Amino acid sequence: MFEFEIQRRDGRARTATFLTPRGEVKTPMFMPVGTQGSVKGISPQELSDIGSQMILGNTYHLMLRPGEALVAAHGGLPGFTAYPGPFLTDSGGFQVMSLGHMRKITEEGVTFKSHLDGSLVTLTPERSIEVQEALGADVIMAFDECPPYPAERDYIGRSLERTIRWLERCQTVKTRPDQALFAIVQGGVHQDLRQRSLDLTLPVGTPGFAIGGLAVGEPKDQMFPAVAFTAERLPEHKPRYLMGVGHPEDLVAGIALGIDMFDCVYPTRTGRFGYALTDDGRLNMNSSAPRRQLQPLDADCDCYACRHYTRAYLAHLVRAEEMLAPRMLSLHNLRYLHRLVERARAAIAEGTFQSWAATWSQRYFKAGTPLWFEQALSLGAQVQRTTD
Numbered sequence: 001m002f003e004f005e006i007q008r009r010d011g012r013a014r015t016a017t018f019l020t021p022r023g024e025v026k027t028p029m030f031m032p033v034g035t036q037g038s039v040k041g042i043s044p045q046e047l048s049d050i051g052s053q054m055i056l057g058n059t060y061h062l063m064l065r066p067g068e069a070l071v072a073a074h075g076g077l078p079g080f081t082a083y084p085g086p087f088l089t090d091s092g093g094f095q096v097m098s099l100g101h102m103r104k105i106t107e108e109g110v111t112f113k114s115h116l117d118g119s120l121v122t123l124t125p126e127r128s129i130e131v132q133e134a135l136g137a138d139v140i141m142a143f144d145e146c147p148p149y150p151a152e153r154d155y156i157g158r159s160l161e162r163t164i165r166w167l168e169r170c171q172t173v174k175t176r177p178d179q180a181l182f183a184i185v186q187g188g189v190h191q192d193l194r195q196r197s198l199d200l201t202l203p204v205g206t207p208g209f210a211i212g213g214l215a216v217g218e219p220k221d222q223m224f225p226a227v228a229f230t231a232e233r234l235p236e237h238k239p240r241y242l243m244g245v246g247h248p249e250d251l252v253a254g255i256a257l258g259i260d261m262f263d264c265v266y267p268t269r270t271g272r273f274g275y276a277l278t279d280d281g282r283l284n285m286n287s288s289a290p291r292r293q294l295q296p297l298d299a300d301c302d303c304y305a306c307r308h309y310t311r312a313y314l315a316h317l318v319r320a321e322e323m324l325a326p327r328m329l330s331l332h333n334l335r336y337l338h339r340l341v342e343r344a345r346a347a348i349a350e351g352t353f354q355s356w357a358a359t360w361s362q363r364y365f366k367a368g369t370p371l372w373f374e375q376a377l378s379l380g381a382q383v384q385r386t387t388d
Contacts, residue, residue: 001020004018004207004238004239005017005019006236008348008351010351010353011353011383012231012232012256012258012381012382012383013028013256013258013344014027014348015027015028015348018239018260020139020180021086021178022085022087023086026053026345027260027261027345028255028260028261028341028344029053029261029341030263030337030338030340031052031054032055032056032267032334033058033264033265033268036058036061037057037062037071037077037081038081039055039330039334040268041327042268042334044083044084046331050303050331050334050335051338051339052085052334053086054087054138055081055083055088056263057077057087057088057135058089058092059089059090059091060092060112060123062089062131063121063131068131068134069134071136076134076135077089077135077136077137086137087135087138088138088263089135089141090243091144092110092123092128092143093145097145097147099112099115107162108124109125109143110122110123125142125166125173126169128143129143129170132179133174137179138179139179139180140181140182141181142166142170142181143167144167144184144186146186146216147186147188147213148216148217151188153193156186156193157193157196160186160187163184163197164200167183167184167201167204171204180208181206182208182239183206184201184243185198189214189218189222189223189226191225194230195233198233202235207238207239209234209235209238210242211230211234212243214243215264216244220373221370224253227253227254227376228379228380240258240259241259241263242262245262245264246337247264247266248336248364249361249373253373255341255344255353255357256377256380257376267330267334268330270333271328271331271332272330274318274325275333276297276329277336278336279298279360279364286315290314291311294311294312296311297314297329301336301339303331303335303336304328306332314329344357354377357377
């Protein structure tokens with residue numbers, strides 16, 4: 001029911017097809033985030049039109065509102081949202097960090113004070129799987145804790161051990177064969193703790209593995225060595241998912257290191273703040289320059305906004321606080337990231353990924369390519385050791 005087949009390799013970067021019950025997706029890929037069952041401001045038809053392949057939903061938020069029973073009554077997230085393609089649901093583990101001021105962790109699970117009405121809500125590994133089975137996503141995540149940055153080393157160690165015990169409980173209660181459960185490797189930026197988490201997680205043998213606990217505030221010169229260390233040790237013939245990562249430079253560096261799947265709220269959030277993503281960096285539509293520019297946001301982009309509107313018009317909408325502005329900027333930003341991974345896939349297939357990524361970075365990083373990015377490309381050019 002779930003098949004992952006690598007098509008081409010260029011160093012550690014690879015293209016693959018990932019077969020799910022609701023269709024085949026091509027990797028590397030970026031997943032738009034639909035926390036509440038909706039990618040903010042973007043319709044399902046628009047998501048399909050711009051090349052979205054898999055959408056992410058959030059267990060914690062959908063459990064609270066509208067409740068998983070109502071979603072299940074629609075046949076799961078595809079029926080509820082009218083997006084017919086594959087879904088992935090987060091387990092609620094990220095909220096263990098992001099709502100740290102409103103929760104208590106025990107061995108049993110996590111008790112939250114609801115951000116909606118203040119009521120107490122308990123999320124355990126068993127409850128997380130129960131909700132995710134009702135939501136009906138193709139890929140579901142094991143319940144874990146995502147420690148904050150910075151966190152005490154001893155705390156990260158205790159946390160990852162508990163995450164392993166929670167993983168075992170998730171596997172015990174999972175009942176649906178049409179859902180692929182991914183385990184999550186933790187360990188912060190510490191390589192020995194990452195190795196400890198790998199040693200405990202890999203024997204479980206889930207259909208895919210995620211790298212968690214990164215992009216939570218740590219500098220990128222600490223984040224990407226951790227990505228490289230972990231990705232190299234994950235099974236070669238299973239999908240690798242770098243959670244919560246979506247800046248353009250992070251996608252290119254992650255792909256170089258062998259990552260297959262990404263997600264982040266960044267493209268839609270930055271669109272709502274009035275920024276457009278381009279190969280030349282972020283374009284600030286709140287500034288004065290775009291108000292007089294008659295060209296599109298990105299001459300190379302084929303999204304609806306770039307095919308129909310000028311920068312001047314969109315900047316006018318931003319200033320006038322018209323609803324169309326954040327919609328069009330979000331649509332463009334999502335299409336930009338989809339185009340970015342499409343270009344990366346094409347370069348891998350042609351065996352030119354390293355030169356493509358280097359050329360892209362020279363244009364994107366106007367002040368000079370940072371050392372962490374160069375090191376990621378250098379590591380990515382090396383032969384991947386087989387871990388299967």
